[in-house]
Amino acid sequence: MSISPTSALSDAALQAAPSSKARGYWATVGRRLLRDKVSVACALILALIFLSALAAPWLGLADPYQGSMIRRLRHIGTAGYPLGTDELGRDMLARLIYGGRLSLIVGILPVILAFGIGTSLGLIAGYVGGKINTAIMRTVDVFYAFPSVLLAIAISGALGAGIVNSIVSLTIVFVPQITRIAESVTTGVRNMDFVEAARASGAGPFTIMRVHMLGNVLGPIFVYATGLISVSMILAAGLSFLGLGTKPPEPEWGLMLNTLRTAIYINPWVAALPGAMIFAVSIGFNLLSDGMRSAMDIRN
Amino acid sequence: MLAYILRRIVYVIPIVVSVALVCFMLVHITPGDPLVAILPADASQELASQLRIAYGFDRPLPVQFGLWLWKAVNGDLGHSIATGRPVLSEVMRAVGNTVTLAIAAAMIGFTLGLFFGLLAGYFRDTWVDKVATSIAIAGVSVPHYWLGMVLVIIFSVQLNWLPAVGAGPGGSGAWGWDWEHIRYLVLPAVTTSVIPMGIVTRTVRALTGDILSQDFVEALRAKGLRETHVFRHVIKNAAPTAMAVMGLQLGYMLGGSILIETVFSWPGSGLLLNSAIFQRDLPLLQGTILVLALFFVFLNLMVDIAQAAIDPRIKRS
Numbered sequence: 001m002s003i004s005p006t007s008a009l010s011d012a013a014l015q016a017a018p019s020s021k022a023r024g025y026w027a028t029v030g031r032r033l034l035r036d037k038v039s040v041a042c043a044l045i046l047a048l049i050f051l052s053a054l055a056a057p058w059l060g061l062a063d064p065y066q067g068s069m070i071r072r073l074r075h076i077g078t079a080g081y082p083l084g085t086d087e088l089g090r091d092m093l094a095r096l097i098y099g100g101r102l103s104l105i106v107g108i109l110p111v112i113l114a115f116g117i118g119t120s121l122g123l124i125a126g127y128v129g130g131k132i133n134t135a136i137m138r139t140v141d142v143f144y145a146f147p148s149v150l151l152a153i154a155i156s157g158a159l160g161a162g163i164v165n166s167i168v169s170l171t172i173v174f175v176p177q178i179t180r181i182a183e184s185v186t187t188g189v190r191n192m193d194f195v196e197a198a199r200a201s202g203a204g205p206f207t208i209m210r211v212h213m214l215g216n217v218l219g220p221i222f223v224y225a226t227g228l229i230s231v232s233m234i235l236a237a238g239l240s241f242l243g244l245g246t247k248p249p250e251p252e253w254g255l256m257l258n259t260l261r262t263a264i265y266i267n268p269w270v271a272a273l274p275g276a277m278i279f280a281v282s283i284g285f286n287l288l289s290d291g292m293r294s295a296m297d298i299r300n
Numbered sequence: 301m302l303a304y305i306l307r308r309i310v311y312v313i314p315i316v317v318s319v320a321l322v323c324f325m326l327v328h329i330t331p332g333d334p335l336v337a338i339l340p341a342d343a344s345q346e347l348a349s350q351l352r353i354a355y356g357f358d359r360p361l362p363v364q365f366g367l368w369l370w371k372a373v374n375g376d377l378g379h380s381i382a383t384g385r386p387v388l389s390e391v392m393r394a395v396g397n398t399v400t401l402a403i404a405a406a407m408i409g410f411t412l413g414l415f416f417g418l419l420a421g422y423f424r425d426t427w428v429d430k431v432a433t434s435i436a437i438a439g440v441s442v443p444h445y446w447l448g449m450v451l452v453i454i455f456s457v458q459l460n461w462l463p464a465v466g467a468g469p470g471g472s473g474a475w476g477w478d479w480e481h482i483r484y485l486v487l488p489a490v491t492t493s494v495i496p497m498g499i500v501t502r503t504v505r506a507l508t509g510d511i512l513s514q515d516f517v518e519a520l521r522a523k524g525l526r527e528t529h530v531f532r533h534v535i536k537n538a539a540p541t542a543m544a545v546m547g548l549q550l551g552y553m554l555g556g557s558i559l560i561e562t563v564f565s566w567p568g569s570g571l572l573l574n575s576a577i578f579q580r581d582l583p584l585l586q587g588t589i590l591v592l593a594l595f596f597v598f599l600n601l602m603v604d605i606a607q608a609a610i611d612p613r614i615k616r617s
Contacts, residue, residue, distance in 0.1 A: 146319070146596065147554075237443060238443065242558070
């Protein structure tokens with residue numbers, strides 16, 4: 001009974017010390033990020049794309065599934081069709097905005113899943129070390145023996161076309177990458193003095209991992225994952241472009257690019273529009289990741 | 301050096317076996333029997349069990365893997381279901397075209413990447429740096445299959461300068477290094493080159509900046525060395541890492557060519573993979589992925605060895 005107040009005190013001290021320090025750090029990073037014009041611009045453009053995709057049904061757009069045989073492949077700027085119509089006469093503006101829904105989910109969800117799985121695996125491998133580290137990291141090495149595009153296409157090719165399968169295959173591609181980053185960052189942090197101090201004061205491995213390691217490890221992994229969304233958007237749309245992802249008539253940027261390919265001789269610039277959306281999202285996340293990396297590098 | 305090479309090769313063996321295992325399992329993660337893909341829809345139960353025995357699908361998986369691996373080691377990757385030809389010869393013929401494309405793209409991408417990267421590293425935080433890094437970031441962010449389409453729209457549809465698809469006049473004949481053939485290579489090679497260009501630029505920029513801020517550069521300048529000589533030292537110090545990155549990029553171009561080859565109907569391994577997927581030609585799918593992955597592993601091994609050869613510090617670690 002006599003030890004319980006002391007352990008509660010030390011627990012509180014353990015919780016308070018890093019979190020108040022972490023708040024200060026993240027506030028600094030946030031301030032630095034807000035000063036970076038490029039990052040702010042990217043965040044605004046991405047927010048616009050996200051919000052319009054989310055609010056698509058309430059924006060008064062045309063029906064993205066409603067085609068018309070007599071209004072096929074209208075040019076950009078046609079009255080009533082600001083961005084023209086596709087090969088089945090469907091309004092391109094509506095399809096591009098609605099297309100954001102599936103495209104963003106299929107592009108971002110694999111990174112979120114891989115972030116969760118990979119961070120856990122890397123944290124365990126880096127903190128526990130020994131045989132468990134070897135087992136996890138050697139398995140990861142096997143996946144590094146495949147170029148990521150090839151691995152993604154091989155797995156979704158074997159699983160068959162479909163949204164779920166393409167999310168699964170991209171997650172499998174990204175888990176090893178995040179695991180590797182998480183493991184190397186964790187190994188670096190593990191050997192620092194404050195972790196040693198926590199261990200000496202009697203903190204168990206889970207407390208150390210959760211309280212002392214996670215906060216220090218998440219930053220670099222988060223920056224990496226943000227950049228990975230850029231790759232994921234390109235690959236996810238690429239799978240649909242090949243016919244391995246979304247199925248028609250769903251609006252999705254990669255699939256739209258695929259079905260419009262035959263139209264490049266008739267109405268080339270309308271055919272190129274869905275790719276411009278993928279490009280915008282991809283470059284946005286890449287620049288944001290760069291901005292975060294330099295904002296977090298406080299020493300400079 | 302020999303000991304280092306042998307050690308690297310020993311490390312690679314378990315990787316190669318695991319890669320083969322992944323390729324083998326690809327066919328078996330498909331829900332249902334792999335036979336479904338080859339069996340006609342109205343096949344009788346009897347025919348199905350005959351085929352299952354003929355293909356060896358009735359045996360336990362580890363035995364199947366062992367047999368498949370043994371055959372693969374002896375150069376037998378089975379026969380394509382669609383064409384009936386041996387998978388290995390189909391893949392090898394296609395890989396030749398992919399290598400042509402990758403080398404052309406590497407020449408463009410690496411040259412530009414080194415150039416932009418050195419410029420950006422030398423003129424850090426000036427407008428030169430900003431322009432070069434913007435090009436690099438656009439290169440790594442662009443969906444390359446879309447860039448291919450845009451280039452086709454500009455140079456084939458609108459200007460009519462270059463052909464949009466294929467690898468030579470009159471379909472897929474023999475490749476030759478004359479303008480009649482190179483015309484077909486320009487657009488796919490430029491499209492393929494943007495990602496390596498971006499990555500090499502970013503790597504070389506970071507390396508150059510890092511090296512230039514080190515004390516020894518200061519010492520060299522203080523010693524009175526001319527800037528061209530300092531530059532030689534920068535190159536020498538940047539070379540191992542830059543080479544490793546370029547080697548990896550070459551591997552990615554060889555293995556990840558499916559999207560670009562699909563856009564340009566370039567008759568390489570990517571296009572072969574594409575048709576294998578959509579015809580459910582499982583032996584061809586398995587074989588193509590295995591060959592491409594082994595290429596990649598081999599290239600990584602070469603990069604490691606080359607890196608150790610020019611940078612003795614690596615051997616010791």
